[in-house]
Amino acid sequence: MTQISFPLDEANEALDRFLNDGEREHDGRRMTRHILDANGDTIADIIDPAERRELLSTYHAFQKSQEPNDAPDLPAGFRPYIHSPNASENRLLPTEPLRMPLAHAMYGKPHEELTQAEQDRITGVAIGILLRVTFDEDTQGAVPILMVSHAGDDPEPRQFWQLAYKTDTDGLFLRADGNGFFGAEWQIVTGSGLKLLSGWFTREDAGLAAAAIGRVLPYIDWMSATSEDFTDASKKALAATVRRYHFAGLREDQPEPEPLATA
Secondary structure (H helix, E strand, O other): OOEEEEEHHHHHHHHHHHHHOOOEOOOOOEOEEEEEOOOOOEEEEEOOHHHHHHHHHHHHHHHHHOOOOOOOOOOOOOOHHHHOOOOOHHHOOOOHHHHHHHHHHHHOOOHHHOOHHHHHHHHHHHHHHHHHHHOOHHHOOEEEEEEEOOOOOOOOOOEEEEEEEEOOOOOEEEEEEEEEOOEEEEEEEEOOOOEEEEEEOOHHHHHHHHHHHHHHOOOOOOOOOOHHHOOHHHHHHHHHHHHHEEOOEEOOOOOOOOOOOOO
């Protein structure tokens, strides 16, 4: 694509030539003009309306692709947005789409013609298949979590599918980030997508902290928790837990926090 650049003091000339000189690309569009500052960096572009529409369409399509899609016309079967750990209980493990192919593969006849024992076996095999899809053994217990982007330069809050490691506390997961001074640090995130805490040097220490947090704050449902679920008492208990189960390892000089009986 041919592109022409102009210094800032010639911006009016660039616009006039864009509108009137008739220079076109091979597809008939007006040639793009770049307006440069004193350092030679582009500060503005003059582009053909058709190119602008394409750029906008591409941008909107990308933004739409970042949003979870639960459209009813999606193919039947495993869909992470529906069947992820933070989905409602009655929407987990959809065995129905697997019944027909498994019945033919295992017994050579339709599912409705199987005995109850055979159908129960089909259900068991289907659950096993879905668990392998949901909890991949090769990723050491990593599961897909729909989480708000934690990138510091993200211009707006968006949700992305991210893999996180399971912990001994139901609903608390571990992720590594690259913000550590000496390399990656480990963070604790909730099944609801909340970034709880970050800064542990090792996965093992972060796992110990997650287990302690679950013990000290047993009343919180980490699969649906939001920042509004933390009272002053729970925030103090959380801080006390992190002081003992510190980013750099267990601190024996700090007392073991007692579990809170109520929220």
